[in-house]
Amino acid sequence: MRAVIPALVVPVWRTLPWRTLGAAGAAGLLTTGLPRLFGSAPGAWFALGQLRAAALAFALGLAFLLDDPARHGTAPVPTGRGVRIALRVALVAPVAALWWTAALLLVPGPDRPPAGDVTLEAGTACALALAAATLAVRRTDDPYPGRPAATALLVTGVLAPLLVPDRWALFVAPQDPRWAAAHERWAWLLAGAAAVWVLSLGEPPRRRSARPRPGPHGS
């Protein structure tokens, strides 16, 4: 197994959906960078909204990370699904970190929300995207689990700010007294998403409720 991973780095790097990730990253940078183009200072509250939108955009791209056209043929190989998914995530992580740094730097200093806390929010969005995609991989044998995962993430991302009750407020402003408590909740959410992700990595020896991809599998 140890020898497999270095050998896999280059081919797996090439199978990553770079175009999708690039589009998502570009859309994210656009949302943070546009006000700069217009030459106006966004204001702290709006800058936070921009960073959140950018994080959601990038997370939407990450939801497509596990799309693999060769999935059917490469499913029953000794190098398990968990290793391959983890490798994909490991390869994309530095890129994501670089991208997020750029997005943060695009927001003018005075308006920038606390970097650590907002990074926690972005990390949670990405973890949720990966958890959704991994769960989709586990529950279906669709080679393209990204679309349903992205749709679920998008619906959650749009509805959560509107529907989350005040008691569990997540989308608060930096000067809000609930900021610290909200970020504690973000941390829990991140932990939950990471746990779901890790638990979905393995291939269960017994089936629970796998759903076949409708269509090509006639028999």
Place this chain on the structure above:
Amino acid sequence: MTAPARRQETGREAKETRETRETREAKETREETQETRETREATVREAKEAKEAKEAKEAKAAKKAKEAKEATVRDAARSASRHSLAALLALARFEARGLLLRLPVVLALAGYTAWIVWRTLQPWDDYPVLQDADRATQGGPLFVGLAALLCANQAVLRSRRHDTERHLGVLVLPRAHRTAAHALSVVPLALLTAAGVAAQFTWEALKPGALGRGSAAELLTGPLVVLLFGAIGVLLARLVPSAVAAPLLVVVSFLLFVGAGFPFTGETGAVWTAPLAAGAGTHSYPSGLLGRPAGWHDLYLAGLTLTAVLLAVLLSGTRARTVRAALAAALTLTVLGGVVQTGGVPAVTTAARLRASLTPEKDQTCVRRGTATYCAFPEWTPRVGDWARTVERVQSLTGGTAHGRPLLVRQRLDARRGLLDDAALAPSRHPRQVTVGTAWGGNRVPEFSTAVAAVLVAGDEKTASELCDGRMVTVMWLSLAWQTDPESALRHVRLDDSLTGSAIVLSPTEPLRMTAGQTEVVRALLHKPVTGVAVRVKAHWAELTSPKITTARAAELLGVPAEVGADRCAQ
């Protein structure tokens, strides 16, 4: 009729035409032969004439046959285009059913319905002003529109995702028609949205407290936004065949149109290029002062929608000249609507706003109820009864001369700096004149009540806004004592929603100020029976309304002696 049946019938018609023609020709030939036989002795010239006549007849028959054939071809072409239109509509119906059952759309519709119900049931919405209620129907459809964008996009990409494009590509219905069907499939969703808009507005209009006049153009905006977003989803799928594009566009749209990220703001100008232009300001205004180019905006939205659809159809590989011409027309409509709507407030409206702000009496109708006269903009006259009830209740608690002296309640507004301006009105300097705004219900009632009490105690609004002495106790007691839950009303009229300490007290014009001591005394008074306090107020009216009275003295007179310091108001 099914397509093959129709084709059969066309065939039968053609056959019949042919048969009739053949019979006729045969008959003609038979007649000819007989004629020839009968005129066997006729001259060569006659024979020649007959031949000429025959030739003419034949030519005529041939011409007729040709015409009949052309007509058949024309009919066939017409019926073919009718078939393809029918197929297009059938496909659109099929896609519409699929679209309406997609989870994001179902969630958006459920959320939209919940939003309508929640919003319309709010107590602050009991007295809707219909020229604002029409605009308030526009926010919800935006979410339905975003769902339409996402799902229409995914529907167009479906054939690519399942690799059926190669198969569908060789079917009778061309790709462009399929694109058009996807765009049309958003129509039922837009109609559902229109039903939602209609239900929401009708609900508002049927409320007993409703007044004003709604605009059909404003109501149309919501459904048009749904159509526009659906069309953009279809266009996007033809431009960028990637599953990530639509979710990203939804995020960007959300930030732009929901998260206040749109670079243009204000009441006029480029802000109208957004799907939903210039949200509601703080205040309501008479419909004559709005000057919103809602109709032009609808034209702009419709033009944009058509442009997106036609562009998507062109990108699907059609070369039809009609589509290009239609695209040019749609672009023209968009530009026309876009230019006119950003043109700013018409001069007539600006003049009307100035007049209504500075000399409202020129526009207003006045009604007399009891000792008070109520002057309101014509659309607000149904509200006079509500105002009068408040005034009479406050008056009934007063004593001395305040009870019988005339009072003028004048509705005022300030539209000079545009309709989004949220500055408070300047207090009136006219003695015994109370200002009332355009909104009613919720906190507006205790605020108005405070203004009435303040004028009855202090004489005019300007003086009342500077009150810092014991008169404030009487003002607040008069304002609150008659209400069902005076303490909660007190909390609501105070800017910081507090019940202790000093605070700003809201009124229709400039706010008043309460010190911590006054708050304490007023709360103590509110805990005592109203009638008992009322007797004391009436008995000591002259002293209670004298500018020299301190809070401590007022408390003593009203029977709630309290240890309060000298009256000091922070400026």
Place this chain on the structure above:
Amino acid sequence: MTVTVSASGLGLRYGSTHALDEVSLRLRRGVTGLLGPNGAGKTTLLRVLATAVPADRGAFTVLGHDPATARGRQELRRALGYLPQTPGFHPDFTPFEFVDYVAILKELTDRAARHQEVRRVLAEADLADVRGKRIRKLSGGMRQRVALAAALVGDPGFLVLDEPTVGLDPEQRMRFREVIARAGEDRTVLLSTHQTEDVAMLCHRVLVMAGGRIRFDGTPAELTARAAGRVWSSAGRDVGAKAGWRTGDGGFRNIGDPPEGASLLAPTLEDGYLLTLDGDLAEVTA
């Protein structure tokens, strides 16, 4: 010959449909054909045996490895070559790169040896000439051969091939048969197909599946023998036949229970297959 693959009581349900219903089988070295109508459960059986999807019930072993444990499944996968019904590719890879990628996933970590192995299977699948071309530029038949090469890489002892000859022209199919026959000389090959000729030409054994169950397990000759005396020709459509169709020479070929004095024909594997399905025949010939 020793049993290499044995399964007992395999069951798998999707909702209320039994994709696999108490399937038991024993495979030996050589090519075994798996016939059955669409929806019979062939692909599901292959996916279960290839450990692509776990079964609800039952157990099986492949070459002595039991996939019920993680270690057993790992060992099984090391000995497995799988060609799925709808193989997908990374279109920007060349055949060499793609097969090399699969080889790494199969834990062939020694670079030089792996490249040699990849070249070997590409040659075996007749792809040596196009190994540097991008897969997106290859024809459907060539792509199918890339998938076969990916299945063959690493010299697996158990080959699972799901309809490998679909969409190939006769010449390509012939090439495929050669490769599969060669592979079957010293390996266990399970081949799902709709082509009865494939089975007749390649397989030493044949399984017929319908409705998630195994309906027949025997040699191709035995399957053919099922139709002995039950195939006849007639001038017109014979109402007593279970199935009948007009042949090129104008007469009717019928299968079922022949009337007395009918002129019997020599049966084929397909006749035996159709008669085995019998109850499901209506849907087969519809």
